[in-house]
Amino acid sequence: MKALIIWFNTTGSPPNFERYAARWIPIWFVLAFVCLLIGTAGGLFMVPADSKQGEIFRIIYIHVPAAWMSLFVFIVMAAQAFIALVWRIKICEILTIACAHIGLMFTAVTLITGSIWGKPTWGAWWTWDPRLTSELVLLFIYLGIIGLYNAIEDRRSAARAAAFLVLIGLINVPIVHFSVTWWNTLHQGETIRIVGESKMATELMWPLIVMTLATKFWFLGSVLQRARTMNLAHEANKDWAKKLAESKQ
Amino acid sequence: MTSNQGALSLFAAQCRRDLRLSLRRRGDIAQPILFAIMVITLFTLATSAEPKKLAELAPGIIWVAILLSSLLSLDAIYRSDFEDGSLEQMLMSPAPLALLIGARILVHWLSAVMPLVVLTPLFAQMLFLPSDLLAPLMISLLVGTPLISLVGAVIAALTVGIRHSGMLLALLALPLYVPILVFGAGAVVAASQGFAWLGAISLLGAGLVIAIVLAPVAAAAAIKISLT
Amino acid sequence: MNDFSANSLVLEVKQLSYFRNEEKIFGPINFSLSGGNALLVTGDNGSGKTTLLRVLSGLLKAQSGEITVSKPGQTYSDLSHACAYLAHKPGHKAELSCIENLEYLQAIFDNVKPELIEPALAKVGLSGYEDTPAKQLSAGQNKRLGLARVLLSHSPCWLLDEPYANLDLQGIELVNQLIREQTGRGGAVLLTTHGAYAAPAVPCQTLVLANSRAEQ
Numbered sequence: 001m002k003a004l005i006i007w008f009n010t011t012g013s014p015p016n017f018e019r020y021a022a023r024w025i026p027i028w029f030v031l032a033f034v035c036l037l038i039g040t041a042g043g044l045f046m047v048p049a050d051s052k053q054g055e056i057f058r059i060i061y062i063h064v065p066a067a068w069m070s071l072f073v074f075i076v077m078a079a080q081a082f083i084a085l086v087w088r089i090k091i092c093e094i095l096t097i098a099c100a101h102i103g104l105m106f107t108a109v110t111l112i113t114g115s116i117w118g119k120p121t122w123g124a125w126w127t128w129d130p131r132l133t134s135e136l137v138l139l140f141i142y143l144g145i146i147g148l149y150n151a152i153e154d155r156r157s158a159a160r161a162a163a164f165l166v167l168i169g170l171i172n173v174p175i176v177h178f179s180v181t182w183w184n185t186l187h188q189g190e191t192i193r194i195v196g197e198s199k200m201a202t203e204l205m206w207p208l209i210v211m212t213l214a215t216k217f218w219f220l221g222s223v224l225q226r227a228r229t230m231n232l233a234h235e236a237n238k239d240w241a242k243k244l245a246e247s248k249q
Numbered sequence: 250m251t252s253n254q255g256a257l258s259l260f261a262a263q264c265r266r267d268l269r270l271s272l273r274r275r276g277d278i279a280q281p282i283l284f285a286i287m288v289i290t291l292f293t294l295a296t297s298a299e300p301k302k303l304a305e306l307a308p309g310i311i312w313v314a315i316l317l318s319s320l321l322s323l324d325a326i327y328r329s330d331f332e333d334g335s336l337e338q339m340l341m342s343p344a345p346l347a348l349l350i351g352a353r354i355l356v357h358w359l360s361a362v363m364p365l366v367v368l369t370p371l372f373a374q375m376l377f378l379p380s381d382l383l384a385p386l387m388i389s390l391l392v393g394t395p396l397i398s399l400v401g402a403v404i405a406a407l408t409v410g411i412r413h414s415g416m417l418l419a420l421l422a423l424p425l426y427v428p429i430l431v432f433g434a435g436a437v438v439a440a441s442q443g444f445a446w447l448g449a450i451s452l453l454g455a456g457l458v459i460a461i462v463l464a465p466v467a468a469a470a471a472i473k474i475s476l477t
Numbered sequence: 478m479n480d481f482s483a484n485s486l487v488l489e490v491k492q493l494s495y496f497r498n499e500e501k502i503f504g505p506i507n508f509s510l511s512g513g514n515a516l517l518v519t520g521d522n523g524s525g526k527t528t529l530l531r532v533l534s535g536l537l538k539a540q541s542g543e544i545t546v547s548k549p550g551q552t553y554s555d556l557s558h559a560c561a562y563l564a565h566k567p568g569h570k571a572e573l574s575c576i577e578n579l580e581y582l583q584a585i586f587d588n589v590k591p592e593l594i595e596p597a598l599a600k601v602g603l604s605g606y607e608d609t610p611a612k613q614l615s616a617g618q619n620k621r622l623g624l625a626r627v628l629l630s631h632s633p634c635w636l637l638d639e640p641y642a643n644l645d646l647q648g649i650e651l652v653n654q655l656i657r658e659q660t661g662r663g664g665a666v667l668l669t670t671h672g673a674y675a676a677p678a679v680p681c682q683t684l685v686l687a688n689s690r691a692e693q
Contacts, residue, residue: 137424144421151411152475155498160474161407165421168403168467172425179428182449183435186442237499262584266573273572273610334566337536342585343558349585477537 012091014231015240021228028221035214042207056120061207063113065215066106067131070138071173073103073219078170081163091231093159096166097149098226102219104142110135130184134177141169155234259344263352270329271360277325281318281361282368288314289375300377307376308386308437312430314372315365315390316397320426322361323401324418326353327409327472336409340476350402350472351465358398366390385440385450392453393433399457399464400425406471429453481633481663485512486548486559488533488634488665493542495525495532502528503686505542512633515656515666515679520686526669527564529686530636533667534562548633561630563623564638571612575603575622578611582626590629597625601651616643624655635659637668653679 011020043061050057077099084092114132115125126132145162152158235241271277292310293303303310330336339349369390373383404422408414436449487509494504503525510516518526531537533544535557546553553559562568569578579594598607601621603614611619620643627635640652656666657679666679 137427140420141424144417144424147417147420148407151408151414151417153498157474157477161471164471164474165407169424172428175428176424179431179435183431186435186438186444234499259585262581266570266577266581269577270570270572329570332566333570334564334568335570337562337564337566338568338582339585340536341534341557341560341562343587344585 012089014090014235014238017091017231018228018244021224021231025221025224025228028217028224032214032217032221035210035217039207039210039214042210047204047207053121056117059113059117061211063110063117064208065212066109066113067135068212069215069219070103070107070110070135072216073099073106074138074142074166074170074173077103078166081166084163085160085167088156088160090156090234091227093156093163094227094230094234095223096163097146097159098223098230100142100145100149100162100166101226102222104139104146105222106215106219107135107139107142111139128184130177130181133180133184134173137176137180138173141173145169256345256348259348260352263349264356267353267356268360271356277322278360278364281322282364284321285314285318285365285368285372288317289372293376304377304379307373307378308382308441309434310376311369311372311378311386312390312393312434312437315362315369315394316426316430318365319362319394319397319401320419320422321415322357323398323405323422324415326357326402326405331409331476336472336476340473346469346472347465350406350468351461354398354402354465354468357402358395362394362398366394379441382437382441385437385446388450389433389436389453392450392457393429396429396453396457396460397426399460400429403464403468403471406468407475409472409475429456481512485663486546486633486665487511488556488667489543489545489547490533491543491545493529493532493539493544495528495537495539504539506684506686508682508684510665510667510682512663512665513660515660515668515681516684517681518667518669518684518686519671520669522671524686526671526686527638530562530564530638530667530669534560534636536562556634556636559632560634560636561627561632562636562638563627563640565642567611567619567623568626569611569619569622572610574608574610575614575625576607578622579626579629583629586630588630593629597628598622600628601625602647617645617648620644621648621651624652628655632664634665635667637666639670640668641670 010016039061043058047058049055077096080092080096080099083089084096111132114135118127119125145165148165149158149162152161232241232244289310292314296302296306327336330339339346366387369387370383373386378386401418401422404425405418407421408418411417432449432453436446436453439446439449488511489509491507492505494506495502506529508516518529520526528537532539533556535555544555546556546559548559569582573581575598576594579597580591583589583591583594595604595607598604601624603618603621603625606614606618611622614622620640624640627637635656637652637656641649644652656668659666660679666681
């Protein structure tokens with residue numbers, strides 16, 4: 001435990017973080033691309049088409065991992081936000097905002113792929129399915145966090161306000177999901193579900209696992225990339241950053 | 250740092266100040282009412298004047314009109330105190346900020362939102378709401394609107410120093426209002442369909458109890474974050 | 478009024494610096510202020526005077542350096558709860574009358590003595606305006622109301638940000654007199670001015686802030 005805290009403190013200092021990020025970003029992205037290739041190939045070509053939905057169901061290999069990530073990133077972001085609020089560590093403030101942007105992208109991908117899936121399958125570009133509706137509210141939560149951060153001039157105050165909002169959002173997300181699910185039961189209409197009742201057969205599962213891994217690696221690479229850029233931008237006046245810029249020229 | 254005065258007298262002093270302020274700013278009470286009536290009127294003009302169609306949507310329209318009106322008035326809950334430096338004085342005083350904020354929220358709800366709840370029978374008439382749904386609607390609003398004020402006050406505290414923050418406030422508050430709206434308006438919809446609707450109300454009630462305790466504390470923390 | 482010598486405080490500031498977005502606003506600053514003395518902080522516009530006062534009052538937190546406030550038996554890390562702060566913003570409500578404003582402020586500052594309100598208003602030259610809403614007062618009169626607030630706080634330390642702004646010659650003399658009386662009682666005063674106004678006729682140290690460097 002102590003070793004973890006020591007590692008955390010040393011890596012958290014801006015110049016160390018720069019070195020750490022510079023080393024790990026390429027590794028995560030390479031791993032992500034490899035998994036993406038395998039997963040996409042598997043999902044598009046090696047897996048048989050669904051009997052009911054035809055080829056369109058293949059979008060599940062992007063939609064589901066993206067949906068899982070939109071929630072996973074929120075939890076990671078909330079952990080960063082908590083540390084940032086309690087211990088005021090600069091790099092955690094940056095990571096919170098970086099996670100917000102990445103989470104937003106995954107949420108958008110989930111909504112868009114959900115929409116694309118919906119059109120041929122149920123005839124509409126949008127349905128008020130409880131999962132999609134919760135995902136839409138999640139989109140607004142991410143947008144709100146980023147919007148609040150950008151609206152405040154002092155960067156550290158902005159990060160603290162955004163972190164506070166993240167923690168409020170963390171409590172809110174399950175409540176929203178619960179409420180929207182209840183709301184859906186009020187309406188006697190078709191209960192549309194994005195992921196079909198049929199459980200996935202094991203031979204269809206493996207590209208999903210590979211793609212999930214791919215999104216995790218992609219997330220790690222992206223968040224470090226974004227955090228690295230923000231770190232350098234914020235510390236641009238410091239000596240170590242100036243030296244780094246000079247050595248690159 | 251404890252005060253010689255009790256918490257109750259501090260709460261009372263803050264309430265007294267805020268009630269005086271809202272009574273002297275007539276607009277604070279009248280504008281939300283006018284706004285809600287406008288929303289209902291515009292909605293009717295944009296859709297149809299047919300009683301049957303309006304009656305079906307009435308609970309939702311009334312809930313949304315009141316929610317939007319509260320949102321607009323929440324934007325100003327700390328604004329004047331921030332601009333004239335009173336908020337700083339509150340921060341620097343030995344009085345617990347959460348207590349003062351709690352009083353502020355209460356008076357805000359009493360002056361800006363509660364009149365709308367009182368006028369709900371009028372709105373119900375305008376939209377031909379069946380009379381047996383009026384009671385569920387009023388109860389849902391009585392439990393839900395304080396929740397809207399409490400939650401909105403926390404969000405407004407995060408945006409207190411930002412100029413022209415009205416739109417941002419709405420964006421931030423929307424995800425938090427979704428459950429309140431769903432359970433509040435949904436309770437009336439459930440009642441209209443003959444389902445049990447008190448369950449939704451009690452969920453709102455539980456939320457309200459938690460919010461009464463936590464929201465002033467959260468708002469005070471958010472104000473400290475915003476002002477420093 | 479009351480004597481602060483039994484309850485006076487000593488303010489010590491060591492290497493205090495404040496940054497915003499990695500840009501230095503002021504610092505490092507060193508000084509010490511004890512009861513019975515006044516400190517005048519001068520500097521051009523933008524040299525960080527207001528920010529310094531806000532840091533000392535506890536509204537802002539400095540990134541480096543140390544503030545120690547010692548009262549008999551207790552030590553604090555800033556002046557919150559031990560100071561009266563008069564800033565550019567009035568600190569009272571425009572729609573409320575002078576008396577209503579002061580009553581409220583007394584209540585939240587745990588200082589409820591309603592019999593002292595009207596004498597305080599008289600002292601700052603606002604007799605006759607007790608029931609006038611603050612929005613009907615001129616800028617100078619609003620400043621005087623702020624001074625009444627500071628007076629009523631019975632605080633051992635006054636933080637006055639540009640107290641002479643908006644005041645006529647009588648007002649400026651009033652501020653000087655109030656400062657003299659406060660230091661005479663054993664209280665401390667810290668004030669800022671950008672030098673256009675006369676310094677108070679009180680023995681005071683001077684702290685000059687100039688583009689994030691300070692000389693004493």
